[in-house]
Amino acid sequence: MEMRGADVTSIRDFGRGDLEEIFAATDRITDMEPGRRRQLCAGKSLGYLFFEPSTRTRLSFEAAMASVGGTSFGISDKESSSAQKGESLADVVRMMSIYSDAMVLRHSLDGSSRFAAQVSDKPVINGGSGTEEHPTQAIQDLYTMRKVCGKIDGLTIGIVGDLKYGRTVYSLLHGLGNYDVNVYLVSPESLRIRADSVYDIKKKTEYVESDNLNECIDALDVVYVTRVQRERFPDVEEYLKVRGSYVIGADMLKKMKEKAVVMHPLPRVDEIAPEVDSTPAARYFEQARYGMDTRAALLALILGDGDL
Amino acid sequence: MDESELTVRRIREGTVIDHIDEGRGLQVLAALSINGSDGGVVTIALNVPSAKHNKKDIIKVENILLRDDDTNKLAVIAPRATVNIIRDYKLVEKHRVSLPNSIGRIFMCTNPDCVTNSGEPIESMMDVVDKTGRVLKCRYCGRILDITKLRYM
Numbered sequence: 125m126e127m128r129g130a131d132v133t134s135i136r137d138f139g140r141g142d143l144e145e146i147f148a149a150t151d152r153i154t155d156m157e158p159g160r161r162r163q164l165c166a167g168k169s170l171g172y173l174f175f176e177p178s179t180r181t182r183l184s185f186e187a188a189m190a191s192v193g194g195t196s197f198g199i200s201d202k203e204s205s206s207a208q209k210g211e212s213l214a215d216v217v218r219m220m221s222i223y224s225d226a227m228v229l230r231h232s233l234d235g236s237s238r239f240a241a242q243v244s245d246k247p248v249i250n251g252g253s254g255t256e257e258h259p260t261q262a263i264q265d266l267y268t269m270r271k272v273c274g275k276i277d278g279l280t281i282g283i284v285g286d287l288k289y290g291r292t293v294y295s296l297l298h299g300l301g302n303y304d305v306n307v308y309l310v311s312p313e314s315l316r317i318r319a320d321s322v323y324d325i326k327k328k329t330e331y332v333e334s335d336n337l338n339e340c341i342d343a344l345d346v347v348y349v350t351r352v353q354r355e356r357f358p359d360v361e362e363y364l365k366v367r368g369s370y371v372i373g374a375d376m377l378k379k380m381k382e383k384a385v386v387m388h389p390l391p392r393v394d395e396i397a398p399e400v401d402s403t404p405a406a407r408y409f410e411q412a413r414y415g416m417d418t419r420a421a422l423l424a425l426i427l428g429d430g431d432l
Numbered sequence: 433m434d435e436s437e438l439t440v441r442r443i444r445e446g447t448v449i450d451h452i453d454e455g456r457g458l459q460v461l462a463a464l465s466i467n468g469s470d471g472g473v474v475t476i477a478l479n480v481p482s483a484k485h486n487k488k489d490i491i492k493v494e495n496i497l498l499r500d501d502d503t504n505k506l507a508v509i510a511p512r513a514t515v516n517i518i519r520d521y522k523l524v525e526k527h528r529v530s531l532p533n534s535i536g537r538i539f540m541c542t543n544p545d546c547v548t549n550s551g552e553p554i555e556s557m558m559d560v561v562d563k564t565g566r567v568l569k570c571r572y573c574g575r576i577l578d579i580t581k582l583r584y585m
Contacts, residue, residue, distance in 0.1 A: 134574070136574070212551075212552055212553065213547075213550075213552055214552055214553055214554075231547075232545070233545060233546065233547040233550050234543060234545050234546050234547065234572070234573035234574075234575070235546050235547040235548065235570065235571075235572025235573035235574070236547045238547075238571070238572050239547045239548075239552060239554055239572060242554075254545050254573070255545070256573050256574060257574075318575075319576075320542075320543070320575045320576045320577075320578065321574065321575055321576075323561065323567065323569065323576050324569075324574070
């Protein structure tokens with residue numbers, strides 16, 4: 125796909141070649157002399173429209189834009205926007221497309237970014253849409269796997285936790301569909317991947333579903349952990365029963381392959397014990413770092429003059 | 433005339449929808465908003481013996497010609513249906529329904545959290561990703577439509 129001026133609404137729009145182009149650009153931008161890097165988007169602006177809370181995504185976009193010489197501004201919660209007065213998303217997006225050269229949108233509705241891209245004259249980047257997608261997180265996750273494992277093809281990846289409502293999971297699975305990987309989906313039965321969202325995933329990726337992490341932990345190269353959220357369970361007892369099954373601690377690390385890594389889109393609550401943080405397996409903070417680099421590369425590809 | 437035969441008055445102008453999948457005739461009527469309020473004759477026959485498919489439903493409706501949207505609805509609800517156009521008591525056109533590559537406007541996405549159900553100025557758009565299996569996918573949220581729970585715009 126032509127990256128310059130492109131919308132990033134779904135990872136489904138990215139083929140393997142597109143992803144590899146972003147990864148290569150990320151490698152180049154990471155090694156680039158800071159002064160040159162700041163020329164990539166000099167004079168460009170990124171508007172952010174965050175109608176849902178965010179820490180990493182918004183900050184990493186701001187940091188990424190600053191690192192390539194651009195500026196960013198916007199709204200970081202619904203309450204401070206005119207959406208609170210009943211203004212439509214369409215109108216807010218149209219306004220932002222007047223003020224900025226590109227925008228990042230986070231919204232609670234599935235498909236909100238695709239709709240925004242339709243009404244905006246400027247590129248729209250999906251910063252998280254409902255429980256549907258979080259494509260830049262998937263780009264960051266795939267890049268992290270490539271960096272820390274040396275490759276993506278051939279990996280056995282376990283995605284653990286809330287697979288039903290976690291938007292990062294769907295984007296990651298669609299992204300992994302471009303590679304030759306083995307996937308285990310580990311979750312309580314009530315939080316399994318949604319049946320109405322797996323049609324495209326099943327066509328590209330074979331996966332095994334399980335509710336017991338112990339069944340596959342010793343086969344995994346990547347343990348991708350997501351939060352199991354208490355509010356997803358109708359009763360607390362059910363939550364307490366399953367919560368411990370999906371916690372990565374020292375005992376679980378012992379069952380993992382020597383070179384296996386633990387990833388997490390963050391924020392975590394208690395699904396990865398702090399004792400894991402200082403082990404070589406812990407790669408989630410490095411993953412967050414790559415979030416800034418991959419987003420900087422993406423912004424430079426979309427907004428830059430092609431000199432990357 | 434054999435008294436066991438059903439007799440239905442011929443129509444001068446209108447449409448006969450034949451070979452509707454057994455049991456879906458009433459759903460077709462509702463989907464096409466055919467309720468007889470225009471005063472035209474509407475005849476529906478359910479569970480009619482069929483040489484091809486064991487049983488079928490048939491709808492005969494006077495003075496109404498189906499629009500493209502109606503045909504698309506029909507193709508989703510009753511994929512084996514045939515549409516017969518009657519003019520001056522004669523059959524002038526007969527065709528099987530078929531699914532287009534995408535269907536705009538007429539079906540609401542079954543995902544309540546889809547942006548197309550939010551009141552934003554947007555029309556639904558379903559991509560037909562499998563014509564044989566009647567698999568429709570919302571172009572916005574990416575979810576597969578549950579065709580047993582169709583709702584119309």
